[in-house]
Amino acid sequence: MPRRAVLALVAVLVVVVGGLVVWRSSQSTTALSHALELAPAGTSRSSWTDWEGVRREVGAEVDASSSADDVDAFVADAFGADLTSMSALGTSAGTMQEELGLSPATISWELLAQSGDGAVELMGVGDDVDLDDVADRLDGLGWTRPDDDDDVWVGGTTVLASVGALTPELQHFALLRDRGIVMASDQAAFLEQAVEVAKGDADGAGDLAGLAAGLEDPVAAAVYSGDYACEHLAMAQADDDAQAEADQLVAAAGGVHPLTGFAMGLLPDGDVRALLQVEDSDDAPDDADARAGLASGPAPGQGGDFADRFSLEDASAEGRVVTLDLRPREGEYVLSDLTSGPVLFATC
Template structure:
């Protein structure tokens, strides 16, 4: 009986280990398939309406910048100038603060892996992913040395370091208000900052618990591995990119162009992203696949003609390499004209091909 029981128990243990191994393998595979943008947006607050993404490690590679924590503020500024020339830095909340960050905070675009800036009517937060080997204890020491009030407990586990608006000017000029409060999450290798202490703590407390609206998630999934991107939910996109911002003559021209192009449906999500090869991808979300198929044609026509509200023709800025519908999402792959700034110019309105 003892022998039989031992065999049975051993069999149960082996079976359990097999199940655990399978779960680990699936988790590893899913993590392997997940893009960095998808990883970042999984941390965004549930109320996010506008997301601005910068893959800083990818941008450093793209411009061949060799930087680390010991690089000078001048070297960081040179890197940012190179990134600006490639239209890869317009989505960052940290550009104007980069030199001071490098010298006084222990992190900056020279060392951060990626940055996600989330905005909503309730608040805003910058989420930064540090490399796996980064020592957040060093960042904590920088914060304390710079005058931030240390949390009473759990300094590396998500409690907020308090600075405030009066502290920042004493550290250095041009620091964005989004750096007034800082939280460090050593387990996830994250640094989070905000101009609102309560909103930052709420974000930390619910990190990874929320989910983006379906239309927003769809366009994130369609954006691949961009170096920088602007992502909006449907209502924000239809407001921020609306032709209603243009003057009357441009609005009249836009109405005529839309009437000639065909049916245009409201957006459920919008993303414009700079891809590693130099192209710009636009992802437009719709209520259903039928709307997406129809809008693939109309949006392609609108993106290939005049650009009322922007001036001139869209062909002065890019050519439409492809337009396709996949499920509820339309993707337009654009090839920028050399010297044009498609992402920074067209991620704010009015933009005819993103009209609702």
């Protein structure tokens, strides 16, 4: 082949390979993983609710013009379907709709990111939310307007109490118009730090974002750091008899390795996916086998068997991540039940 033709072929291959890399990279970014990239580094526990997805799941027609009662009724219906157990806004929905001009009826998604330093609520907003109107409402209700539009609106407990039934996480606000995000926290100083992350001026929770991408687009999800998962999902949460039974079951399964991350999400088809990340990819296949066995047997500390709650549809390992695909039994709230301990198949 002539040299010129070879060079042309190489150039084409470079473009194609580069395009594939970009395409694959873009496919790995989900709404949840993007939201986690905007959350502060050091986030150990995050709770996700895709409110657009929730509205689709229950067939709700609520919007910016809906009454507070209609919004509260929508949230109640969604709660009954285990779609809102990860939300921090459920009890605030009607008041938010009436007083603030944004609520679970209009926001796109919600992420509550928590760490030892503080907690921040992130809300994605689209055309259904007029942030200029939200700003005017905050001003009229007593929040202190910042000098710059995207800085922190300071409120506090007194302002919050004067508005009505609102979660403490809504004490202080930041309206990031160019990013389509509203942020809130019960600590003004922590919110200021979180805003820097959302603006791209500080690092976010990229480690959790990478893991969460494996959930694809869940309607609701919890994503934990390894330290948090190993403490709060541990069998140490159970009584002595349950711990002794768990030790025997883990030994019989061949043992497991400590987790460096954990995520569980409720998918749009009603299935639940659990992602369990270990430190070494060489350990993941063995962990997949062991944790699949544990997820198919007794549930000490929870009562009964896991098979009473769900069927294990698939177990696999890729890289450092073990994936368990679960199909909940009718009437079982798998996501809300198994994102707090003790959870044997998530033990460290």
